[in-house]
Amino acid sequence: MPIAELSDLTVHIDTGRWSETVLDAVNLAVPEGEITALLGESGCGKSMVAAALTGLLPASARSTGRVRIEGTIGFVPQSGVTAFIADETVGAQLRELHRLHWAWSVEDACAAAWYPNDVLDLYPGHHSTGQIQRAALAAALIPAPNLLVVDEPTASLDRGTAYQVWINLRKYADTGAAVLAITHDAPLLIDTGVADRMVFMRDGRVTVAGPPVEMRTLVDPYVQGFFQ
Numbered sequence: 767m768p769i770a771e772l773s774d775l776t777v778h779i780d781t782g783r784w785s786e787t788v789l790d791a792v793n794l795a796v797p798e799g800e801i802t803a804l805l806g807e808s809g810c811g812k813s814m815v816a817a818a819l820t821g822l823l824p825a826s827a828r829s830t831g832r833v834r835i836e837g838t839i840g841f842v843p844q845s846g847v848t849a850f851i852a853d854e855t856v857g858a859q860l861r862e863l864h865r866l867h868w869a870w871s872v873e874d875a876c877a878a879a880w881y882p883n884d885v886l887d888l889y890p891g892h893h894s895t896g897q898i899q900r901a902a903l904a905a906a907l908i909p910a911p912n913l914l915v916v917d918e919p920t921a922s923l924d925r926g927t928a929y930q931v932w933i934n935l936r937k938y939a940d941t942g943a944a945v946l947a948i949t950h951d952a953p954l955l956i957d958t959g960v961a962d963r964m965v966f967m968r969d970g971r972v973t974v975a976g977p978p979v980e981m982r983t984l985v986d987p988y989v990q991g992f993f994q
């Protein structure tokens with residue numbers, strides 16, 4: 767039974783000046799114990815899927831269809847700095863999260879997120895993009911959510927660090943959690959072997975999905991583009 771499921775989800779955004787169907791009859795299951803990787807060109811709707819799952823759709827959005835989630839959700843936004851308030855250090859905020867949830871220690875969450883301890887006493891805005899992204903992952907891990915949604919978790923990281931973060935996301939899924947990872951990095955998913963399934967989106971729709979080894983051999987130029 768998937769921990770999270772979108773059924774026929776259509777999301778239409780109308781800002782008054784401009785309107786667009788950003789998700790079009792999307793069906794997506796995120797099973798426990800698995801990493802589901804969501805890929806697709808920029809603007810195709812990946813972050814809207816994350817927003818639908820986390821209840822963060824824009825106020826101008828109208829949706830039909832169904833979103834079903836069992837258990838708790840953790841979310842790592844594409845811009846890690848938005849996971850924190852600006853005027854408290856990251857360390858203080860992680861310690862407060864631990865005080866509230868008690869699931870993971872700050873040390874274990876930082877280690878799993880590959881977040882360097884020596885910047886814990888800095889304010890969020892004084893981190894590099896890659897550091898604050900990993901801090902946001904540590905923050906999401908502390909409550910040990912049943913569903914972890916990560917939006918481009920390794921986009922700002924060097925390849926070696928990105929590799930380690932993917933391995934640790936795999937270990938987290940192996941504890942029984944469902945992980946939905948939005949990414950562009952199909953080659954690294956192949957190299958690490960961490961993903962159970964790849965789901966490709968285009969223009970607000972899911973076009974094809976399956977195990978990475980199958981996806982890599984598809985004769986579909988759109989899918990092939992992600993492996994090069």
Ligand SMILES: Nc1ncnc2c1ncn2[C@@H]1O[C@H](COP(=O)(O)OP(=O)(O)OP(=O)(O)O)[C@@H](O)[C@H]1O
Binds near residue numbers: 815824
């Ligand atoms: N807050 C918002 N209000 C209105 N429209 C939005 C908002 N955020 C995104 N959109 C629109 O929704 C569509 C899907 O955007 P989304 O952010 O989901 O793309 P994405 O696939 O995550 O892209 P990227 O890989 O560049 O992050 C885009 O056309 C975008 O312009």
